[in-house]
Amino acid sequence: MEKQIHIEPVTRIEGHAKISVFLDDAGDVRDAQFHVTELRGFEKFCEGRTLWEMPGLTARICGICPVSHILASAKTCDAILAVRIPETAELLRRLMNLGQMVQSHALSFFYLSAPDFLLGWDTDPATRNVVGLAMKDADLARKGIRLRAFGQEIIDRLGGKRIHPAWAVPGGVNRALTEENRTWIRDNLPEVLDTIRFTIDLFKKTFATVESREVLGTFDSMYLGLVASDGTWEHYAGMLRWVDQQRKPIVEAHDPNKYFEIIREASEPWTYLKFPFYAPKGYPDGMYRVGPLGRVNVCDRFGTPLADAELETFRDCQNGQCSGRVFDYHYTRLLEILASLERIERLINDERITSPAIRAHAEVNAREGVGIHEAPRGTLIHHYWVDENGIIEKANFIVSTGHNNLAMNRAVQEIAKTYIHKGEVSEGILNRIEGGIRAYDPCLSCSVHAAGHMPLHVDIVDSDGETVQTLRQE
Amino acid sequence: MDLVIGIGNRLRSDDGVGREIVDRLASRPGLTTASVHQLVPELIEPIERARRVLFVDADVACRAIDLCRVHPANARGVGHGLGPEGLLFWAESVGIATPDAWLLRVPVRTFEIGEALSEEAERAVHEALVRIDEWLDETAVGIGSEEEA
Numbered sequence: 001m002e003k004q005i006h007i008e009p010v011t012r013i014e015g016h017a018k019i020s021v022f023l024d025d026a027g028d029v030r031d032a033q034f035h036v037t038e039l040r041g042f043e044k045f046c047e048g049r050t051l052w053e054m055p056g057l058t059a060r061i062c063g064i065c066p067v068s069h070i071l072a073s074a075k076t077c078d079a080i081l082a083v084r085i086p087e088t089a090e091l092l093r094r095l096m097n098l099g100q101m102v103q104s105h106a107l108s109f110f111y112l113s114a115p116d117f118l119l120g121w122d123t124d125p126a127t128r129n130v131v132g133l134a135m136k137d138a139d140l141a142r143k144g145i146r147l148r149a150f151g152q153e154i155i156d157r158l159g160g161k162r163i164h165p166a167w168a169v170p171g172g173v174n175r176a177l178t179e180e181n182r183t184w185i186r187d188n189l190p191e192v193l194d195t196i197r198f199t200i201d202l203f204k205k206t207f208a209t210v211e212s213r214e215v216l217g218t219f220d221s222m223y224l225g226l227v228a229s230d231g232t233w234e235h236y237a238g239m240l241r242w243v244d245q246q247r248k249p250i251v252e253a254h255d256p257n258k259y260f261e262i263i264r265e266a267s268e269p270w271t272y273l274k275f276p277f278y279a280p281k282g283y284p285d286g287m288y289r290v291g292p293l294g295r296v297n298v299c300d301r302f303g304t305p306l307a308d309a310e311l312e313t314f315r316d317c318q319n320g321q322c323s324g325r326v327f328d329y330h331y332t333r334l335l336e337i338l339a340s341l342e343r344i345e346r347l348i349n350d351e352r353i354t355s356p357a358i359r360a361h362a363e364v365n366a367r368e369g370v371g372i373h374e375a376p377r378g379t380l381i382h383h384y385w386v387d388e389n390g391i392i393e394k395a396n397f398i399v400s401t402g403h404n405n406l407a408m409n410r411a412v413q414e415i416a417k418t419y420i421h422k423g424e425v426s427e428g429i430l431n432r433i434e435g436g437i438r439a440y441d442p443c444l445s446c447s448v449h450a451a452g453h454m455p456l457h458v459d460i461v462d463s464d465g466e467t468v469q470t471l472r473q474e
Numbered sequence: 475m476d477l478v479i480g481i482g483n484r485l486r487s488d489d490g491v492g493r494e495i496v497d498r499l500a501s502r503p504g505l506t507t508a509s510v511h512q513l514v515p516e517l518i519e520p521i522e523r524a525r526r527v528l529f530v531d532a533d534v535a536c537r538a539i540d541l542c543r544v545h546p547a548n549a550r551g552v553g554h555g556l557g558p559e560g561l562l563f564w565a566e567s568v569g570i571a572t573p574d575a576w577l578l579r580v581p582v583r584t585f586e587i588g589e590a591l592s593e594e595a596e597r598a599v600h601e602a603l604v605r606i607d608e609w610l611d612e613t614a615v616g617i618g619s620e621e622e623a
Contacts, residue, residue, distance in 0.1 A: 111515070130515070131548070134567040142568045149516040163511060 005425060019433060021416045027423030032412040034405070034437060036273035043395045051077055051364065051390035056166045058382065058397075064107070065443055067100040067155055068375035068400075069382075070168045071236075076382040077170030079257070079369030080390070081362040088355040089172030094236045095347050096158050096167070097373065098340040101235065102192075103151025104376035105292070105333045105340075108441040109199075110144025113330060116435050118206070121215070128431075140202070143195040147337070150192045154344070157181040172359035179354060186348050189341065193306075196338045200310060203334055207327075210317050216326035216436045217414035220245040221407055222278055222288035223297040223322055226374050227253070231300030233307075233339060235374040241298045242278060242288060247322050250278075256372040259381055263398065275405045276398055287406035290378025291440060292332035294403075297322040302335075304342035310335050326411045329439040336376075364390040375400050377441050401442040411436040476610060477524035477573075479508045479517065481531045488582030488595040492530040495580070495602050505610065513556045518565040524573045528609055529558040530602065532595070533579040539601050540579040541609065541616035546572055576609065576616065578602060 005021035024030040042061055049057060055073040059066040071093055078085055111130045119128050119136060127135075134141035158177060159165025167173055207213050222245075226238040239253035242262075254262060266275040266283040277286030288294070302308050314335060317323070323332075347353055364386060371382045378400030385394040415436045480496030482489040493509040500507050506520060513529075521527055529544065546566045547559035556564075562572045580602050582595040591599070609617060 131564060131567055134564065138568040145515050145518065145568070149519065152516065 005420070005430075019412055019437070021412075021420065021433070023420070023423055027421065029413070029416040029420050032409065032416045032433075033270055034409045034412050035271045043397055046384075046392050046395040049392050051080060051384070051386055051392065052170060054382075054384065054392065054395075055168055055170070056164075059164045059166070061397075062443060064104065065100075065375055065377070066164045067096055067159075068373070068380050070165070071097055072371045072373055072375070072380045072382040074168035074170060074173075075371030075373060076369045076384050077371070079371060080364060080366050080384065080386055081170055081360075082365035083171050083360040083362045085172045085360050086355070086357045088176070088352050089358045089360075090236070091347055091350060091353050092158060092173050092177060092358065093168055095177070095344065095353070096155055097235055098344050098347070099151045099154030099158070101151070101340040101376050102337055102344075103148045103155065104441075105337050106144055106148035106151060108376075109330060109333055109337075110141065110148065112441070113435070113438055114140075114144070116431065116438070117215070117327075117330075121431055121435070140199070143198065147192050147195050150188055153188075154185060157184065169359065171361055174359065176356050176358050177354050182348055182354055185344065189345050189348070193338075193341050193345075196334065196341060197306070200334050200338065203331060204313075207331075210325075213325050213327045213331070216432065216439055217411055217418065218325045219410055219414055220324050221410075222250060222281075222286075223294040224278075224288045224290050224379055224403065225295035225298040226256070226372070226379065227299050228303075229253070232303040233295060233299035233301065235295075235340075237373070240372075240379070243298050243322060245322050245324060247297065247320065256381075257370045259370065259372065259398075260383075263381075265398070265402075271405075273405050274402055276403050277406065284406055287410065288403065289407045290400055290403040291329065291376070292336045293323065293329045294378060295374060296332040296335060302339040302342075304339055304346070307335060307339035307342055310338060326414075326436055326439045329441070333441075364388065377401060377443055378403050399443070401440070404440045404442065408437055408440050408442065411439070475504060475506050475524060476526045476528070477506045477508065477520055478528045478530060478606065479510060479513075481510055481513060481529060483511055483585075484589060485587065486585045487588040487590060488534070488592050489532050489585045490589075491532045491580050491582055491591060491595045491599060491602075494591065495530050495599055495606070498599070498603060499606065502610075513558065513561045515556075515561070515564055517561060518568065518570055521561070521565050521573065522570045527573050527575040528578060528606065529575070530578045530580065530606075531558075532582045532585075534582055534585065536579045536581045538581055539598065539605055541605055542577055542579075543616065544575045544577045578605060578609075 018035040020033045020035065021029055022031040046057060054077060055070045058069040058073045061069050115128045115130055115133045119132055130141065155165060159167035167175060223243050225241060226234040227241045228234045228238045240256050240259065241253060242250040244250055251262065262279050263276050264279045266277060268275065275283065277283045278288050279286060302311055314331065368385050373380060380400055381398040383396040384392055386392055412433055415433050419432055478496050478499055480492035482492045484490035484493060496507040496509050499505060508517065508520060544558045546562035548563050558575060558577050562575055565572050580598045582598060583592045
């Protein structure tokens with residue numbers, strides 16, 4: 001008798017989703033699906049708005065990733081204005097994106113995911129959260145808070161507020177960095193650098209063996225991320241690079257403005273989240289991964305000394321090949337925080353950073369524009385078409401969570417097959433499935449819609465439609 | 475120092491009243507204010523430095539301005555619904571000796587979408603500012619013993 005196991009909603013991710021595990025007659029896993037059950041539709045209601053509104057409008061897609069959308073949108077608008085923004089404006093946009101990288105990754109690691117693997121996967125769900133983490137290791141929790149606060153403070157000091165700052169605009173940014181704010185960032189860097197180095201060491205000690213990082217499954221895929229012209233890790237500009245599991249380039253450097261030549265999107269009737277895929281390999285074989293694991297796998301180096309030393313250690317674990325371990329999203333997230341902080345230090349020490357020349361002015365000079373950069377969760381693509389007055393005729397967003405959709409489904413399948421046999425399930429096992437999703441740090445607000453933290457509800461339904469078991473996590 | 479934290483969503487009309495109130499307090503000497511969309515763990519930093527804390531929040535369920543003491547109480551996780559008690563508990567759990575804390579509930583009419591306050595909320599702002607002045611002077615009802623609160 002076939003059974004279905006539904007995990008709904010998935011907790012501690014940004015948004016609302018459901019997981020279904022389909023069992024065969026023997027109670028073993030036949031298939032698994034990650035459903036995104038809400039529809040948002042931002043692409044449609046951007047139509048008819050003006051180009052100048054787009055950074056502020058698309059920022060409202062999400063309360064966690066507004067900075068990512070503001071920057072991608074501003075870059076898209078730059079392309080439509082056909083302007084080259086002042087160099088200080090680019091440095092400042094980079095600074096804000098790095099601040100976003102730090103705060104978002106710290107949120108994902110310390111608040112959302114660390115309770116699982118530092119408190120234990122099978123700990124009572126009532127205490128397996130960030131408060132439980134604080135009660136076990138107050139110092140670590142405090143460090144995590146201060147690290148995230150540092151990233152948020154950069155955003156606040158640049159944009160005037162932490163959420164939805166209307167700061168990046170077509171042609172540049174609308175506020176320069178003051179010497180006071182520059183000094184604040186510089187003065188607070190040593191503490192957060194110490195924090196991330198401490199956390200990486202703790203992580204490596206806790207998961208000293210490769211086997212200990214296999215808990216969420218391992219599988220081969222392609223990886224996508226931006227890289228600089230020399231292959232260095234990039235987050236704001238650069239070219240698109242795909243590599244295979246052996247870290248051999250499939251596409252060495254593809255023009256981001258022509259992303260549509262090699263990325264297509266598929267749809268499935270059971271989810272609102274689309275499935276981008278690498279077009280030459282077709283659907284679903286064109287699965288690839290983005291985000292921290294993708295970026296770290298595709299880059300040749302971070303380009304900063306501390307992060308490069310850690311990258312060498314990370315690469316040694318897999319003999320120079322890509323890591324396919326889902327759990328390594330957490331590891332690479334920490335490495336990217338370190339790299340981001342080193343880059344922030346470099347930017348703050350650049351004398352151009354406080355120049356008042358921060359915006360270029362122009363009118364509509366092109367009818368189409370693409371803006372791509374790396375959001376914390378992965379490659380973010382905005383693409384607009386406008387009329388001669390700059391009114392949006394069409395918009396396309398391919399967000400980070402969407403790129404990972406095929407991979408998230410695969411991760412759920414792999415974990416389910418490992419931990420569910422003969423229909424036997426427990427909360428701890430189900431949490432590993434959720435953990436497989438959470439490792440990708442999906443932002444369903446961006447990809448479709450958001451609902452926030454909700455209780456866990458699991459129904460096990462047999463092929464006759466009868467609920468044979470219900471598990472609840474209130 | 476005393477810390478006043480205004481909580482609310484300015485795009486939800488009266489829900490932003492707490493933030494409107496703290497904006498009007500921001501220039502008071504010796505007072506630290508924070509205007510926030512929602513309570514987040516990062517607020518433990520200013521809380522740690524505060525002698526007393528006052529949370530100011532809109533409430534459609536209350537009929538009059540209400541000042542009451544709040545104490546740390548366990549919160550499951552740190553989500554969008556984190557309240558003053560949960561934030562204080564969170565601060566305690568990372569080793570902070572939490573300061574005395576109060577919640578000023580401000581009666582409002584609506585949380586409909588919009589950036590303007592209702593007339594009721596506008597009136598409540600003035601009354602709230604008077605109560606906060608009393609709180610700052612430590613003469614307000616609700617300051618002092620638990621019984622008074």
